[in-house]
Amino acid sequence: MARWALILSLIFGVGPALSGCEIIYTIFHDIHYAELRKEWNRPYVLIEEYTETIQSGGLSNEELAIIYNERGSAYTATNQIDEAIRDFDEALRLNPRLVAAWINRGDAYIHKENYDQTIHNYDEALRLDPENADTWYDRGRVYAYKRNYDSAIRDLDEALRLNPGLGAAWIFRGHVYASKQQYDQAIRSYDEGLRLDPQDADAWADRGHAYAGRGDYDQAILDFSEALRVNPGKIPARHDRAEAYYQNGQYDLAIRDIDHLLYSGVSWASLWRDRGDAYMRLGQFDQALDSYNRAHSLDRGNADTLSRQASVYVNRQQYEQAIRNLDVALRIDPHHGTARHGRGRANFYLAQYAEAAADFARVVETAPEDRFAVIWLYLAETRGGRDGRLTLERHAELLDLEDWPGMVVRLYLGDTNPGEFMAAAKSSNPKHQAEKLCEAFFYLGQHALLDGHIDQARQLFNAAIDTGVTFSIGYVGAKAELARLE
Numbered sequence: 376m377a378r379w380a381l382i383l384s385l386i387f388g389v390g391p392a393l394s395g396c397e398i399i400y401t402i403f404h405d406i407h408y409a410e411l412r413k414e415w416n417r418p419y420v421l422i423e424e425y426t427e428t429i430q431s432g433g434l435s436n437e438e439l440a441i442i443y444n445e446r447g448s449a450y451t452a453t454n455q456i457d458e459a460i461r462d463f464d465e466a467l468r469l470n471p472r473l474v475a476a477w478i479n480r481g482d483a484y485i486h487k488e489n490y491d492q493t494i495h496n497y498d499e500a501l502r503l504d505p506e507n508a509d510t511w512y513d514r515g516r517v518y519a520y521k522r523n524y525d526s527a528i529r530d531l532d533e534a535l536r537l538n539p540g541l542g543a544a545w546i547f548r549g550h551v552y553a554s555k556q557q558y559d560q561a562i563r564s565y566d567e568g569l570r571l572d573p574q575d576a577d578a579w580a581d582r583g584h585a586y587a588g589r590g591d592y593d594q595a596i597l598d599f600s601e602a603l604r605v606n607p608g609k610i611p612a613r614h615d616r617a618e619a620y621y622q623n624g625q626y627d628l629a630i631r632d633i634d635h636l637l638y639s640g641v642s643w644a645s646l647w648r649d650r651g652d653a654y655m656r657l658g659q660f661d662q663a664l665d666s667y668n669r670a671h672s673l674d675r676g677n678a679d680t681l682s683r684q685a686s687v688y689v690n691r692q693q694y695e696q697a698i699r700n701l702d703v704a705l706r707i708d709p710h711h712g713t714a715r716h717g718r719g720r721a722n723f724y725l726a727q728y729a730e731a732a733a734d735f736a737r738v739v740e741t742a743p744e745d746r747f748a749v750i751w752l753y754l755a756e757t758r759g760g761r762d763g764r765l766t767l768e769r770h771a772e773l774l775d776l777e778d779w780p781g782m783v784v785r786l787y788l789g790d791t792n793p794g795e796f797m798a799a800a801k802s803s804n805p806k807h808q809a810e811k812l813c814e815a816f817f818y819l820g821q822h823a824l825l826d827g828h829i830d831q832a833r834q835l836f837n838a839a840i841d842t843g844v845t846f847s848i849g850y851v852g853a854k855a856e857l858a859r860l861e
Contacts, residue, residue, distance in 0.1 A: 418452040425449065440470035448479055456486045474504045478513070485517065493517050508538035512547070519551050527551045542571040546578050549585065558589040576606035580615060587615075592623035610641060617649065626653040644674040651683055658845035660687050678704040682714040689721055690851055692858065697721045712738055712745070719751060720848070724855035728759030743773050746780050753787055754821055764788075779811065783818045793819055810849075813842040817849035820856065833860055 425446035429439065447462030463480035466473055481496030497514040501507065515530030531548040534541055549564035565582035569575065583598030599616035602609055617632035633650045651666030664687045670680045681704035688697035701718035704711055719734035735752035738745055749770045756763030767787060776785050782799040785791045791799075800815035802808045820835035839853035 418449040421449040422446055422453070436469040440466040440473050440476065443469065444473060444476040444479060447476070447483070451479070451483050451486070454486070456483050459483045472503055474500050474507070477503070478510060481513070481517075485520075490517050490521050506537060508534045508541055508544070511537065512541060512544045515544070515551075516547060519547070519554070522554075524551050524555050540571060542568050542575070545571065546575070546581065549578075549581060553581075553585050553588060556588065558585045561585040561588075574605055576602040576609050576612065579605060580609070580612045583612075583615060583619070587619055587622070592619045595619040596623065610636060614646070621649070621653055621656075624656075626656045629653045642673065644670040644677060644680065647673065648680055648683060655683075655686065655690075655846045658843075660690055663687055676707055678708040678711045678714055681707070682711065682717055685714075685717050685721070689717065689724070690845065692724075692855065694721045694725050710741065712742060712748075716748065716751070719755065720852070723751065723755055723758070724852070726758075726859070728755045731755040732759060732761075739770060743770065746774050746784060749774060750780060750783050750787070750818070753784075757825055780814070780818075786818065786822060793822075809842045810844050810847050813839045813844040813847040813849035813853075815849070816842070817852050820853060824856070829860065833857065836860075 425442055428434075428442050429446070434442070443462045443466035447459040447466065450456070450459035450462060460480060460483050463476050463483060466476040467480070470476070477496045477500035481493040481500065484490070484492040484496065494514060494517055497510055497517070500510050501514070504510065511530045511534035515527045515534060518524070518527035518530060528548060528551055531544050531551065534544045535548070538544075545564050545568035549561045549568065552558070552561035552564060562582060562585045565578055565585060568578050569582065572578065579598050579602035583595040583602065586592070586595035586598060596616055596619045599612050599619060602612035603616070606612070613632050613636055617629045617636075620626070620629035620632065630650060630653045633646055633653070636646055637650070647666045647670035651663040651670065654660070654663035654666060664684065667680055667684045667687065670677070671684065674680065681700045685697040685700040685704070688694070688700065698718055698721050701714045701721065704714040705718065708714070715734045715738050719731045719738070722728070722731035722734065732752060732755035735748050735755055738748035739752055742748065749767065752770075753763040753767040756766055764787075767784065771784050771788060774784060775781050776790075779799060782791060782796055786793070786796045796819065797815055800811045802811050816835045816839035820832045820839065823829075823832035823835060836853035836857050839847075839849045840857070842850065844850050
């Protein structure tokens with residue numbers, strides 16, 4: 376009590392110049408900032424001392440408002456949010472022009488995820504102090520939490536107009552633009568934030584995400600690498616770089632980053648799955664299965680892992696084992712699309728067309744926009760002796776047929792010829808060209824089989840194999856068909 380009596384005498388004994396509450400509040404922090412910062416590590420002690428001060432009597436409403444606001448902040452620091460809000464209410468009853476109390480009460484409502492109340496409080500703070508860049512920034516953040524991104528950007532723009540050096544606002548505006556998938560604007564915002572603080576590892580990683588979002592994985596890798604230079608122990612940045620390497624077709628480098636994380640003690644099932652995926656892309660199926668098995672040992676009830684194990688079994692032509700895995704995956708998650716796709720294809724490779732069609736029909740029922748499911752449903756029904764064309768025509772009405780794999784549907788409907796079909800399989804990304812060609816040869820081979828052109832089908836399936844894209848559905852399917860044609 377004695378210490379706070381001294382503080383109050385210092386504040387309120389200065390004279391008429393401190394008659395304005397905001398000047399008093401500023402002086403309060405300017406004079407005693409070091410002491411408050413030291414005491415802030417002991418908020419429970421502060422609550423007791425503020426309470427004694429309140430109960431001591433003899434304070435004006437303006438003075439009491441400041442103390443209630445300070446105690447409310449201490450309650451917020453100890454996560455006693457209801458108590459904090461009651462103190463801010465009292466502070467504002469005593470002095471409705473105390474801007475800090477409006478801001479602090481808004482902050483408290485964030486803890487309760489009551490964002491409308493937070494915005495209301497920030498509105499009042501900005502009405503009283505419209506030149507406060509920090510409050511514009513804070514309100515912009517809350518609008519973003521509500522996914523009202525346009526309002527968030529307007530507030531962040533105003534914060535930056537008032538204070539172009541507010542680095543956090545540049546970075547957060549980047550987050551908002553990224554949430555709107557406006558990656559160029561996001562990158563420009565991150566550029567400014569990094570200009571102000573080039574040692575911000577999080578900002579480097581955030582800009583890397585924006586580059587990855589627009590498909591520029593080379594630049595994303597550079598940014599994730601810079602984040603790791605600034606902070607070598609930043610686990611998310613290394614994980615993100617591994618993902619960027621993977622998406623960029625640099626699977627060995629993805630494995631290197633994942634191994635670095637695993638050997639440093641980060642043993643997540645998802646990391647082992649990612650490692651397995653990279654080995655699958657390299658065609659190293661033993662290492663892939665070992666990684667998936669390790670993931671399974673960490674999380675036995677994960678349908679993703681079971682589905683990935685099955686993909687290895689399918690590639691090895693162990694279709695029955697794959698189906699057993701996928702049966703378990705679908706018991707865990709009956710709506711797991713990848714598992715149902717995988718089981719459908721495994722049954723197809725075993726010439727169990729009715730079972731395959733049942734799985735693909737289930738996928739189409741829940742996801743009618745799934746073009747691959749529609750294609751495989753047609754193939755399973757037609758190869759099983761049914762008229763799959765009727766089903767294909769019915770579902771094609773709901774599909775985008777202009778790009779890949781919509782062109783496969785058009786081929787099977789007779790709306791395009793093989794030459795146009797192969798032209799559509801060309802990819803502007805050379806890293807994906809071989810994969811698309813592999814698929815194209817496989818689907819053309821199916822088309823030839825259905826027309827009774829066995830030799831042509833065999834040539835096309837061999838062409839799919841010759842691409843060397845061992846992880847591709849086209850490669851695996853061609854291998855199964857060639858085994859049946861021998």
